[in-house]
Amino acid sequence: MKLLLLLLCLGLTLVCGHEEEASFERGNLDVDKLNGDWFSIVMASDKREKIEENGSMRVFVQHIDVLENSLGFKFHIKENGVCTEFSLVAYKMENDGEYFVEYDGENTFTILKTDYNNYVMFHLVSVKNGETFQLMELYGRTKDLSSDTKVKFAKLCKAHGITRDNIIDLTKTDRCLQARG
Ligand SMILES: *[C@@H]1O[C@H](CO)[C@@H](O)[C@H](O)[C@H]1NC(C)=O
Numbered sequence: 001m002k003l004l005l006l007l008l009c010l011g012l013t014l015v016c017g018h019e020e021e022a023s024f025e026r027g028n029l030d031v032d033k034l035n036g037d038w039f040s041i042v043m044a045s046d047k048r049e050k051i052e053e054n055g056s057m058r059v060f061v062q063h064i065d066v067l068e069n070s071l072g073f074k075f076h077i078k079e080n081g082v083c084t085e086f087s088l089v090a091y092k093m094e095n096d097g098e099y100f101v102e103y104d105g106e107n108t109f110t111i112l113k114t115d116y117n118n119y120v121m122f123h124l125v126s127v128k129n130g131e132t133f134q135l136m137e138l139y140g141r142t143k144d145l146s147s148d149t150k151v152k153f154a155k156l157c158k159a160h161g162i163t164r165d166n167i168i169d170l171t172k173t174d175r176c177l178q179a180r181g
Contacts, residue, residue: 029097033116035066038139040175041119042150044157044167047133050126051168054079056104057126057135060175071099076176083176104128107135112156117141119149121156134160144171 040060043051050057058077062085065072071090076083090101090109097111105128114120124135138145138153150169157167 029111029114030116031071031097031111032066034064034071034111034114034120036141037063038120038141039143039177040137040170041140041145042138042153042167042169042171044136044153044162045133046162046166048166050133050135060170060177061139062180073101076179078174078176083179085179109135112136113152119145119153121153123156123160134162136160136162143177 038061043058045051045057049055052058059075060077061073061075063072063074065074067089069092071092073088073090074085075088076085078084088101088103090099092098093100093108095110099109101107101109105126107124107126109122109124112121112123118141120139122135122137122139124137126133126135136153136157138150140149154164154167158164
C-alpha cells in the first residue's frame with residue numbers, strides 16, 4: 001500500500017512537473033507574448049570567434065518589440081570597450097516563428113522554444129560571402145536563468161552539432177547591463 005502511494009505521488013509529480021514546462025514547440029507560437037525586456041544569458045556558435053570578445057554576434061539584447069510582420073530588437077554591443085546601442089528589425093517569413101534579418105550577412109532564425117515568462121531559445125543561420133555558420137541564443141526575462149534551463153539549452157545546441165566548448169555563459173561577462181536605460 002505504501003509503495004502504491006509512493007508510486008502515485010511520483011506519477012503526480014511527473015504530471016505536474018510536465019505541466020509547468022508547457023511551452024511552445026512549433027505550430028502554436030503566440031509571438032505577441034515575446035514582447036518586452038530580455039537579457040542575453042547564453043550564446044553558442046559553431047564559429048566561436050563570432051561570439052567571443054569583439055565578435056560581431058556578441059550582442060546583448062535589451063528589448064523585443066513585437067510588430068505586425070516583424071520583430072524589433074534593441075541590443076548593445078561592446079566595441080573598443082564601449083557599450084553602444086543599436087536596433088535591428090527582423091522580418092517574418094512564411095513559416096511560423098521564422099524570421100530574416102540583415103546584420104553582418106543574411107540571417108535566418110527560428111524561435112525554437114519559449115515559455116514566454118522566463119526564457120526563449122533561438123537558432124540562427126548566418127550566410128555571408130558564401131560562408132555559413134550557426135548561432136544559438138538563450139534569452140531570459142531576468143538577469144540569469146536556472147541551471148535546468150541552461151542544461152536544456154545546451155542539449156538543443158548539441159542536437160544542432162554545437163559542442164560544449166562553443167557555448168558561452170554570458171552571465172559571467174560584461175553584458176553592458178550598465179548601459180540599459
Ligand atoms: C577587444 O577589443 C579591445 C579594445 O580594442 C581589446 O582591448 C581587447 O583585447 C579585444 N579582445 C580580444 C579578445 O581580442
